[in-house]
Amino acid sequence: FAVIASGCASCPRLVCRREGCGAEFCYHCKQAWHPNQTCDSARQQRAQSLHTHSGHSPSYTQEQGPADDIKPCPRCGAYIIKMNDGSCNHMTCAVCGCEFCWLCMKEISDLHYLSPSGCTFWGKKPWSRKKKILWQLGTLIGAPVGITLIAGIAVPAMVIGIPVYIGRKIHAHYELKKASRHRRNLAITGGVALSVITAPVIAAVSVGKKHR
Secondary structure (H helix, E strand, C coil), X not given: CCCCCCCCCCCCEEECCCCCCCCEEECCCCCECCCCCCHHHHHHHHHHHHHXXXXXXXXXXXXXXXXXXXXXXXXXXXXXXXXCCCCCCEEEXXXXXXXEECCCCCECXXXXXXXXXXXXXXXXXXXXXXXXXXXXXXHHHHHHHHXXXXXXXXXXXXXXXXXXXXXXXXXXXXXXXXXXXXXXXXXXXXXXXXXXXXXXXHHHHHXXXXXX
């Protein structure tokens, strides 16, 4: 139910006018109204209450208990509810703008779900320890194999492709100038010969950069 806020500079107390509701909340922190308390002190009290009743602190970790439908933001402690349906685990707090993972309750970057954290973008549970270890081993083994395959394809392709490309470019250039056939062939031969010498060096440098 939408609430239109006005005059909040003098008093941030808002009241929901929906029939049968009447909930009072704070304009600044969007939480239940906290008379005679600042938003920070009320936030700390909520966090302490959650810790007392649920047995875990706002910095929730998967070892401390099963996933809940309601969890506090890891930065500001505001309560956030999420349907436990396996939907997107990348959450954004509407109060402080903190981006965090619903599974591990840690502030995250865009690469969090690509790292070996065990957290998945969708799903209800993070990976098991066994699956994380297998993923890490696969990465360690797969990376060198992948680099070797890329090098095995890229190097021959560049060694052959560069001279062919240079030869065609020179041929097209002399065709436009309508130069003599002897001069054109001489230029093509020189360009291809030079590219044959430099192509392996270019290929080695390119593969080396990919490896790093």
